[in-house]
Each structure stands twice: as C-alpha cells, then as structure tokens.
Amino acid sequence: MMDKKTFIFAGLAVALVIAAMAPFIASSNPDGLESAFFGIFGAKEIQGSDLNEDAAGSAEEEVTAITSNEFSFASPFPDYSIEGLSKFGEAAAVIIGTLLVLGIALGLSRVIAARQG
Amino acid sequence: MHIPDAFIPLPQAAVYWIIALIFIALSLRWARKELSDEKIPLVAILAAGIFAIQAVNIPIPWGTSGHMMGAALAAIVLGSPFAAVFILTLVLIVQGVLFGDGGLTVMGANIINMGVIGGFFGYYSYRGFYPIFKSPYAPAFIAGWLSLFIAALACAVEMAMAGTFPLGLGLFSMGLYHAVIGIIEGGITAFAIYLIATARPDIMADSTGVPT
Numbered sequence: 202m203m204d205k206k207t208f209i210f211a212g213l214a215v216a217l218v219i220a221a222m223a224p225f226i227a228s229s230n231p232d233g234l235e236s237a238f239f240g241i242f243g244a245k246e247i248q249g250s251d252l253n254e255d256a257a258g259s260a261e262e263e264v265t266a267i268t269s270n271e272f273s274f275a276s277p278f279p280d281y282s283i284e285g286l287s288k289f290g291e292a293a294a295v296i297i298g299t300l301l302v303l304g305i306a307l308g309l310s311r312v313i314a315a316r317q318g
Numbered sequence: 319m320h321i322p323d324a325f326i327p328l329p330q331a332a333v334y335w336i337i338a339l340i341f342i343a344l345s346l347r348w349a350r351k352e353l354s355d356e357k358i359p360l361v362a363i364l365a366a367g368i369f370a371i372q373a374v375n376i377p378i379p380w381g382t383s384g385h386m387m388g389a390a391l392a393a394i395v396l397g398s399p400f401a402a403v404f405i406l407t408l409v410l411i412v413q414g415v416l417f418g419d420g421g422l423t424v425m426g427a428n429i430i431n432m433g434v435i436g437g438f439f440g441y442y443s444y445r446g447f448y449p450i451f452k453s454p455y456a457p458a459f460i461a462g463w464l465s466l467f468i469a470a471l472a473c474a475v476e477m478a479m480a481g482t483f484p485l486g487l488g489l490f491s492m493g494l495y496h497a498v499i500g501i502i503e504g505g506i507t508a509f510a511i512y513l514i515a516t517a518r519p520d521i522m523a524d525s526t527g528v529p530t
Contacts, residue, residue, distance in 0.1 A: 203517040205359075211517065212363035216370045223373035228383035232375060233470060233495035234319050236382035240491050241483050247491045250381025261324065267481050268327040276418035281373060294417070295373045302412050303366035306405070310358040313349045 213303070220299040224281065224291035238264070319387070319466075319473055319496075320413065321428055323421030326480045334476070335426030341403050341434045348400035357396065360521070364392050365405045367510075369412065376502050384499030387432050390440025390465040391507045394458060395514060395521065402437025403429070427476055431469045440465035440507075454515060454522060455508045462507030463500035470496030 203211065231239060231252065240247035242260035265271055281298070283290035326334070353361065368388035375383040388409075389402040396402075407429050413419040420428045440461045447457035474492040477483035483491075515522040 202519060205518075208518050209359045209363060212360075212367065216363065216367040219367070219374065220370035223370065227373060227375040227385075228377035230375070230377055230381050230383035232319065233382060233384050233492060233499055234321065234473060236380065236495055237474070237483065237488065237491035238325075241487055245381060247487075247494070248380050250379075252381060264482055265324040268324060270323050270326060270328050270331065270423060272323045272328070272421070272423045274323075274418070274422055276414075276416055278416055279418040281417050281419070295370065298373075298412055298416060299366045299370045301416070302369040302409055303362050305412070306362040306365035306408055307358065309408070310349065310353050310361050313346065314353045314355070314358060317350055317353075 216299055216303070217296060220295040221292050223295045224288045319428075319431060319470060320410075320420030321424045321431075321473065321476070323423050325421070325477060325482050326424045326427060328423060330476075330480055331421075331423045331426065333426075334424065334430055338407075338426035338429040338434070341400075342407055342429070345400040345403035345407065345433075348398055349404055352396075352398065352401075361396065361401070361405065364388075364395060365408055368392065368405060369409045371506065372409065372413070376499075378495065378498045378502075380495065382495050384495065384502060386503050386506050387436050387466050387469065389432055389436025389469075390444065390458070390461040390503070391510050393437045393441035394444045394454075394461060394507070394511060399434075399437035399441040402440065403433040406433030406436065427473075431473050431476075435469045435472050436465040439468045454511050458508040458511045459504035462504035466500040466503040467493070467496050470499075 239245045239252060239257055242263060244256035244260050245252045278294045281291050281294045283294050371386045375385045377383050389406050392405045393399045393402040410420055410425055410428050414422050414425050443464045444457045444461035447460050451457055470492045471489060474488035477488050478485035
C-alpha cells in the first residue's frame with residue numbers, strides 16, 4: 202500500500218500531467234450539447250460531421266432571441282486561452298485552473314472541518 | 319454539457335439556481351460532518367483531477383466530442399452523492415468565472431445536471447450494482463455511463479422547457495451523443511477506481527459503505 206503522502210503527491214502529479222497535455226490532445230469538435238444545438242438549428246446534420254460556420258453564428262443569434270438571455274461576461278481566460286499565447290498558453294491556463302481548484306477545495310474543506318463541533 | 323447563458327431564459331435560470339443552492343447547502347452539511355483530516359486531501363486531489371480531465375475533449379462520431387464529468391467518481395470514492403455536488407460546484411464555478419466554460423446565470427442548471435444528477439445516479443447505481451458483480455469495476459463503469467447519460471437527458475428536458483430544443487429531437491441527439499461519451503465516463507471512472515484501489519485499498523474499503 203502506498204503511504205498517504207506519496208498517494209497525494211501521485212494524485213497531484215496525475216492531475217497536473219493531464220492539465221498540461223489537455224490542450225494538445227483535446228478535440229476541438231463541438232461537445233455533445235453544442236453539437237445537438239447546431240444540429241437542431243440547422244448548422245450541421247445531427248448524424249453528420251460538417252459544421253456550417255455561418256449557420257452556427259446565426260444559430261447563436263436565434264437562440265438568444267428565443268430565450269432573451271443576453272447576459273454576457275468577459276472571462277479572463279476565455280476557452281482556456283491566454284491572450285497572445287498559443288497552445289502553451291492554454292496548457293498554462295488549464296494548469297492554473299487545476300491548481301486554483303486544488304487550493305480552493307483544500308482551503309474551503311479546512312475551514313469547514315475547523316468548524317466541526 | 320456546460321449550458322451557456324443564452325440557452326435558458328433568466329426566470330427559469332433563477333429557479334435552477336434556487337434548487338442548486340438547496341443541494342449546495344446539503345453538500346456543505348455533508349462536508350461539515352464527513353470531512354476529516356484523512357479525507358480533505360482526497361477531496362482536493364479529486365477536485366483538481368476532475369477539473370483537469372474535463373479539459374480533455376475526446377472525439378466521438380458525428381463531428382462531436384465529449385469529456386469526462388467526474389461526478390460518479392467523486393461520489394463513489396468519497397462515499398456520498400453530496401461529495402459530487404461539493405466538488406462539481408467548485409469545478410463549475412472556476413470554469414464559468416475564469417474560463418467562460420458554462421454560463422453564470424445558468425450555472426444552477428449545470429450544477430443540478432453534473433453535480434446533483436451525476437452524483438446521485440452515479441452513487442446509487444454503483445451501490446445497486448455492486449452486490450451483483452461483487453467487484454468495483456463493472457459497477458463503476460455502469461455508474462459512470464448512467465450518470466452522464468441521465469444528466470444529458472435532464473439537460474435536453476431543460477432545453478425543451480427553455481424553448482431552445484424541441485423535446486423529441488433534443489432527447490434523441492443528446493441521448494445519442496452522450497450514450498457514446500458515457501463510454502468514456504464509465505471507462506475512466508472504472509480505471510481511476512482501479513488506480514485508487516491498487517494504491518490505497520483502505521480508501522475503497524471504507525468509504526463506499528459496501529463490504530468488499
């Protein structure tokens with residue numbers, strides 16, 4: 202059996218390796234929900250793979266007209282990218298996110314555990 | 319499966335947030351009761367690992383891709399569906415706020431689909447199938463597949479209520495893609511549990527509540 206410290210560091214190493222590799226190995230195809238959306242709004246066939254970029258753009262306008270939800274927000278690293286940097290920037294963004302999630306989970310868990318009565 | 323803001327009208331998005339907040343409160347209660355010095359690093363590592371693996375989109379047929387959700391894995395390893403709610407909520411907040419992955423007004427719906435539905439279906443299908451197989455791997459695969467597939471169908475129903483997708487075509491397309499993406503979810507869930515059970519058999523023996 203692996204000792205506790207080794208196990209935690211091995212887990213962290215696995216997470217960071219996945220984070221660093223993610224931008225290089227991830228597919229840029231639309232995900233399941235986006236693909237269903239493009240299929241239903243006529244930008245691709247549901248069981249086909251060609252995406253019509255123009256139709257995809259107007260699909261996004263159409264859906265906003267349906268829901269009237271025009272909320273938009275400029276996130277600091279949109280789509281896991283860092284402005285001006287290439288794939289390595291994306292890798293850095295995913296690593297930053299991974300470490301941030303680790304830090305928040307650790308900090309929050311400790312605060313909650315400290316309040317156990 | 320991250321719903322963007324434009325897909326749900328604001329009043330409905332608010333209702334999903336309220337439901338999500340109830341489950342988040344319950345997950346905080348779980349955390350206060352269950353988080354020991356032993357479990358805290360495991361929660362943090364699972365959260366970090368789930369964030370990282372969610373960035374890996376794997377291609378499937380029909381010009382589409384999908385990634386692991388991780389709710390079943392979190393719930394099985396930590397022995398509670400509320401563990402999945404706790405972890406997936408953290409992951410979704412960081413994804414939405416920092417990376418624009420998933421909307422902010424609709425984050426309640428994403429927490430319900432991936433954290434709540436993913437966590438509950440993942441955990442209880444694992445518990446249900448465990449006595450049949452008497453080994454963690456097949457139940458973990460089924461739990462992963464089912465958690466993702468049901469979450470995708472729930473998402474299709476939400477899209478129908480939003481007026482975004484017609485119900486039939488939404489269920490068909492979401493079901494079709496996520497039946498395939500579920501194989502990724504199930505496979506990685508079973509493999510991750512194999513790695514954890516090999517490195518630390520004590521974790522899997524204690525936390526699932528299922529005698530091995």
